Amino acid sequence: MFSALSDSLDKTFRNLRGVGKISEKNITDALREIRLALLEADVEFGVAKEFIAKVKEKAMGVDVFKSIKPGEQIVKIFNDELTHLLGDDAEALNLNPPAHILLCGLNGAGKTTTAAKLALRLQKEGRRPLLIACDLYRPAAIDQLATLAKQINVPCFTPDPDEKNLVKVAKQALAWAKDQQGTALIFDTAGRQEIDEKLVAELKELHRFVSPAETLLVADSATGQQAVSVARHFDEAVGITGIILTKLDGDARGGAALSMRQVTGRPIKFIGEGEKLDQFGVFHPERMASRILGMGDVVSMVETA
Amino acid sequence: MAGFFKKLFNKVTNKAEIDWDELEADLIGADLGARTTMAIVDDLREMGRKISADDVISVCKQHIAGILPEDLPAFTPRADGSPTVILVVGVNGTGKTTSSAKLAWLLKNQGYSVSLAAADTFRAAAVEQLCVWADRLGVPVIKGAPNADPASVCYTAHQKAINDGTQFLICDTAGRIHTRHNLMQELEKIERTIGKQDEHAPHHRLLVVDATTGGNALAQAREFNKAIPLDGLIVTKLDGSGKGGIAVVIQQELKIPTRFIGLGEEASQFKAFNKQEFVEGIF
Numbered sequence: 001m002f003s004a005l006s007d008s009l010d011k012t013f014r015n016l017r018g019v020g021k022i023s024e025k026n027i028t029d030a031l032r033e034i035r036l037a038l039l040e041a042d043v044e045f046g047v048a049k050e051f052i053a054k055v056k057e058k059a060m061g062v063d064v065f066k067s068i069k070p071g072e073q074i075v076k077i078f079n080d081e082l083t084h085l086l087g088d089d090a091e092a093l094n095l096n097p098p099a100h101i102l103l104c105g106l107n108g109a110g111k112t113t114t115a116a117k118l119a120l121r122l123q124k125e126g127r128r129p130l131l132i133a134c135d136l137y138r139p140a141a142i143d144q145l146a147t148l149a150k151q152i153n154v155p156c157f158t159p160d161p162d163e164k165n166l167v168k169v170a171k172q173a174l175a176w177a178k179d180q181q182g183t184a185l186i187f188d189t190a191g192r193q194e195i196d197e198k199l200v201a202e203l204k205e206l207h208r209f210v211s212p213a214e215t216l217l218v219a220d221s222a223t224g225q226q227a228v229s230v231a232r233h234f235d236e237a238v239g240i241t242g243i244i245l246t247k248l249d250g251d252a253r254g255g256a257a258l259s260m261r262q263v264t265g266r267p268i269k270f271i272g273e274g275e276k277l278d279q280f281g282v283f284h285p286e287r288m289a290s291r292i293l294g295m296g297d298v299v300s301m302v303e304t305a
Numbered sequence: 306m307a308g309f310f311k312k313l314f315n316k317v318t319n320k321a322e323i324d325w326d327e328l329e330a331d332l333i334g335a336d337l338g339a340r341t342t343m344a345i346v347d348d349l350r351e352m353g354r355k356i357s358a359d360d361v362i363s364v365c366k367q368h369i370a371g372i373l374p375e376d377l378p379a380f381t382p383r384a385d386g387s388p389t390v391i392l393v394v395g396v397n398g399t400g401k402t403t404s405s406a407k408l409a410w411l412l413k414n415q416g417y418s419v420s421l422a423a424a425d426t427f428r429a430a431a432v433e434q435l436c437v438w439a440d441r442l443g444v445p446v447i448k449g450a451p452n453a454d455p456a457s458v459c460y461t462a463h464q465k466a467i468n469d470g471t472q473f474l475i476c477d478t479a480g481r482i483h484t485r486h487n488l489m490q491e492l493e494k495i496e497r498t499i500g501k502q503d504e505h506a507p508h509h510r511l512l513v514v515d516a517t518t519g520g521n522a523l524a525q526a527r528e529f530n531k532a533i534p535l536d537g538l539i540v541t542k543l544d545g546s547g548k549g550g551i552a553v554v555i556q557q558e559l560k561i562p563t564r565f566i567g568l569g570e571e572a573s574q575f576k577a578f579n580k581q582e583f584v585e586g587i588f
């Protein structure tokens with residue numbers, strides 16, 4: 001149940017039992033272990049550094065519980081702070097009409113699948129979602145969305161395969177949506193690298209035209225150090241309103257969640273946990289925090305100690 | 306001139322201030338991982354007396370280059386005329402289908418006969434996706450019906466390649482998360498089935514890794530390698546900001562070399578791995 005992290009922290013603290021307060025020196029030693037844990041979980045270098053500095057300040061002067069191991073105590077402080085950071089300002093989707101939702105992100109992150117998952121979720125909530133295919137690049141991308149839409153019985157707008165003007169497609173889609181009387185419009189866009197200026201400009205143009213209430217960045221939970229660059233660039237380009245973290249059914253530690261959260265200040269709204277369309281749910285900051293620190297349920301152990 | 310004297314001064318006095326933190330940040334930033342980075346920095350620190358701030362980067366590049374093997378020879382057709390079967394695997398969304406098409410294009414442009422097997426019968430429109438590519442590139446494709454057994458698609462494609470005397474067969478498979486036991490078993494079955502008409506097939510098993518992936522790529526490689534022994538990586542999306550440092554870690558830990566790299570969404574944006582270029586790209 002206890003992580004390698006709190007074990008190694010306990011080693012660091014072994015000689016400090018009975019000390020009432022955590023001193024600066026103890027903390028500095030412990031922080032090395034925590035830093036390593038964060039980096040191994042793929043938290044971005046700068047974000048890890050900033051986070052540690054912030055928590056160090058909090059941890060100074062906290063009484064060490066006499067009954068438990070100080071390593072666990074420190075981990076708990078980190079875990080709490082991480083949970084706090086990951087979960088602050090969590091809010092529901094803005095679905096006030098016209099509820100336009102635009103999904104964007106890197107190639108292969110899971111946008112198309114997530115579009116269908118989100119549609120299914122909204123449908124279950126009693127809304128009438130519509131799917132709109134705006135990926136004019138990837139071979140059979142339109143076909144992919146249309147196939148998924150059919151599986152869940154959600155109407156899908158499919159542009160003419162030869163059409164290359166994205167704004168024109170969006171215009172046609174909006175006209176179509178009016179007839180369909182949908183209450184939420186989900187736009188699936190092409191994957192793009194955040195540093196690809198031409199494709200990012202195209203996304204901006206689409207965004208301007210659609211003016212979505214929600215612009216969600218779909219990101220793979222196994223993303224490494226570039227998470228910061230990805231989140232920052234997409235946010236600067238279109239102003240993201242939230243993040244959806246995919247492929248959490250794997251064993252990626254998911255440090256990218258912290259990096260993206262920290263650098264954009266935007267909440268993580270949903271998670272994808274499988275290829276099936278119902279493998280989708282709300283984000284749990286406490287689970288994510290434990291996952292990033294690589295541990296089981298340390299929190300409850302410390303609290304009952 | 307100033308640079309020259311500074312260098313000389315550093316070498317003579319050994320007083321150079323090497324910014325180890327910055328070097329560490331660069332290496333971690335390239336997804337070399339905390340442990341590999343620290344090992345490299347420690348090695349370099351030990352050489353501290355001999356290196357200066359000015360050449361620490363080049364020593365570091367040499368060090369990383371030392372981890373990577375010499376560039377491997379290009380794929381060549383088998384002397385007996387039977388098809389070389391290449392199995393392309395990986396977790397979801399890394400670029401398997403695109404890379405399969407790109408590799409077909411590369412081999413075709415080298416004058417070889419190539420065909421593709423669309424063995425992802427699971428994901429929505431995966432077969433259609435490969436068929437669009439095949440059409441675009443003028444490469445024959447053998448496809449299965451939706452939800453058909455992927456192993457049997459590969460078998461049929463292999464049979465056809467043998468009959469037609471096709472030199473290379475590239476099998477695109479469905480994305481699968483490496484922790485899903487049943488999906489890894491399915492992969493083993495695909496491999497066994499390909500071996501039925503040629504005991505040496507598949508001749509290459511390539512894992513497709515996204516350059517944007519962090520430390521989890523090592524876990525991916527480890528698990529896929531357990532299921533089917535891998536002999537190479539395709540590192541995709543190197544046109545993005547990801548540096549693909551995880552390829553160095555995978556080489557070091559599992560001895561799996563990188564064979565090809567993907568540099569964009571076009572068929573031509575793909576080439577054989579070049580160690581020197583890759584190492585330059587890390588900084």
Ligand SMILES: Nc1nc2c(ncn2[C@@H]2O[C@H](COP(=O)(O)OP(=O)(O)OP(=O)(O)O)[C@@H](O)[C@H]2O)c(=O)[nH]1
Nearest residue numbers: 107108109110111112113191247272273274397398
């Ligand atoms: N295991 C798992 N696979 C997922 C998840 N979400 C998406 N996928 C898979 O990831 C792969 C890529 O998903 P897509 O939805 O095509 O990704 P995309 O972002 O639309 O890709 P592009 O449009 O090419 O940029 C597919 O194989 C999906 O089935 C998830 O939460 N878990």
Ligand SMILES: Nc1nc2c(ncn2[C@@H]2O[C@H](COP(=O)(O)OP(=O)(O)OP(=O)(O)O)[C@@H](O)[C@H]2O)c(=O)[nH]1
Nearest residue numbers: 107108397398399400401402403480542567568569
């Ligand atoms: N920028 C860039 N995009 C790439 C590269 N290779 C693949 N892609 C894109 O990545 C996305 C996913 O590629 P696919 O080939 O469908 O990936 P896959 O591994 O077959 O996905 P699944 O079969 O769903 O697991 C698509 O948008 C591709 O165009 C590359 O080298 N650079």
Ligand SMILES: [Mg+2]
Nearest residue numbers: 111112135141
């Ligand atoms: Mg898509």
Ligand SMILES: [Mg+2]
Nearest residue numbers: 401402425431
């Ligand atoms: Mg594919």
